[in-house]
Amino acid sequence: MRRLGFGLVTMSRGGPGRDAEGNPEASLEDRQRAIELNAAWDRTRRGEAPAPxxxxxxxxxxxxxxxxxxxxxxxxxxxxxxxxxxxxxxxxxxxxxxxxxxxxxxxxxxxxxxxxxxxxxxxxxxxxxxxxxxxxxxxxxxxxxxxxxxxxxxxxxxxxxxxxxxxxxxxxxxxxFSNTAPNPRDAIWHRREVLIGVQRAWRMGYFGLAACMATAWDSMLSPVDVRRITPAQVRSDVGGVWFALPRAKTGKAAAATLSPWSEAVLRAYLAKLGEGVELAPNSPIFRNRSGAPYSKDTLGDDFRSVRAALDPADMRQLADMRRSGAVEGDAGGGSIADQSNKMANTVGANNRLRKTYNPTNIASVRRFDEARAIGAKLLQEKSGRPSKRLSLPDLLRRQREK
The missing domain is CATH 1.10.150 (DNA polymerase; domain 1)
Incomplete structure (x- = not known):
């Protein structure tokens, strides 16, 4: 029924009469509505009317x-x-x-x-x-x-x-009257902040969230896309590991590349996950602490818990990491065409035939990854922060030493 366009319909509270079990009886309006809905379903399944x-x-x-x-x-x-x-x-x-x-x-x-x-x-x-x-x-x-x-x-x-x-x-x-568009979000994350956030998520036992954050940072996927990544989508080449997937919003093919750091986080998470969960090829990789795949709500709730542990006043979102990667790439001299391929959107006016015959363009995505690394160093130097990159193994080693 859902595939044909039908869905749940909320009725009234019913009453004032009660049934034999003491529950409110359906009102006359609800009964009439139920009859109409049933008739609509009968007409649709018999092919007498188009589906809603x-x-x-x-x-x-x-x-x-x-x-x-x-x-x-x-x-x-x-x-x-x-x-x-x-x-x-x-x-x-x-x-x-x-x-x-x-x-x-x-x-x-x-x-x-x-x-x-x-x-x-x-x-x-x-x-x-x-x-x-x-x-x-x-x-x-x-x-x-x-x-x-x-x-x-x-x-x-x-x-x-x-x-x-x-x-x-x-x-x-x-x-x-005018319908002025609201100001777009402009919050960004710095690379060092994400490294610290991943470390804190791991220490708090949010292993799936830590791997999800690291993957989201390097891949520049939206939260809805990154939480839907499956083992069947993994690919590898001389440049490293990446995921081939369609974006949820647009359906465009995306190449979600990882750095050695995010790949190490992902491997550490999968080792943890292997203790009690067996992943099917098409099941989501990232899981919450109960072992269930991350949903929109559980991912947001866990992320807010980790964010509050670092800074209760911080209101930045996981989705802001996608924008932050674009800022890094721009600072490092990445082209609009490469950014478009990396983000799997139409931010750049790319040639239509090139998109037809080379939709993911992994070489272009890799170029933007290199520009991000350059941009990250420039942004860190500008902010006066150290540019040293900490790998997950180093972070875990520090955790054990503490």
Missing amino acids: VRATLTTYPEGSVGDGYQRAMALRKAERLKKGIIWTSEQESRDDWPRAWKWLGPAFGDCDPRTIIPEHFLRIDPRTAKAAGLVPDIERAVSTTERHRAVKVWRALWKRMAAMRYCDPGADPSLS
Whole structure:
């Protein structure tokens, strides 16, 4: 059912009646909703209706914003399928449209788009003289980033609804105010700080986290990509060990290279892991202390514990290591093309044919690794910190001596 677009649907608390076991009885509305959902599943499995496309199983009036959203979601999926693109569950979970719809749906789902005005998004509350409407509500509840995402999706949805003749293309009410993007994160880590962080994680018993941090630093992968690395993705050449994997966000092929230091950390971790866990070829390598693969939440929780042990006021994230590697490479003279290959993104305008016939370009990735090493020394000298590199065996030796 999940593969066909169905998902869990939350009902009300039920009641006021009670069943034989004393639990609240389903309300009449919930019973009717359950019948509708069951009927939708019957129509889909019999091939009488198209499967929902990660939209919502709620039935909206024809011509409403919700109706337009469901059609737009179906068209977006059709466009991907036409190109032979099938999203993974990870890519679907990163889709901004369903996330924005959690705000847009309750506010506008059953409305005629032509009845929506700018003041629904932003106005002055006459009682408090403060900003009110959907935009400030999102910012107060979550963040400016969430507001920017929701309005951005709304504007894209309006264009699609206009193409469906639900509304006037030039009458988007959200165009009456700006949707300024939030300032991007600019926090960075220095190489020496990461070495110390890996050491502290190891000492605290977070062996999987220590190896994950070391791999994330050298590979410049995002946290979601690094925690999904499997033994089947390991490769090696004259330059050392690396992992070949597709990025979760874009699906682009990435070459996650390691340095002798991060490889030593990884080997030490695997030796520890071998005492009680046997890794299957396609199972995630990095595990938390319970032996379970790291999830988004457990990885973040463990990382924050180690970070707090080093500096309770530090708010930097594991994801900031990806940016930090780009800063190192830039300081060392790495080219934009090599950075693009290293990060498996389109930060550089690379030749399309070269990407087609040499998607990972390991030589380019290695060049950027060399530029990072040069940049790290320059940044350490600039900050007045020693440039000595400590290997994991040396750190562990110091631990035993203490």
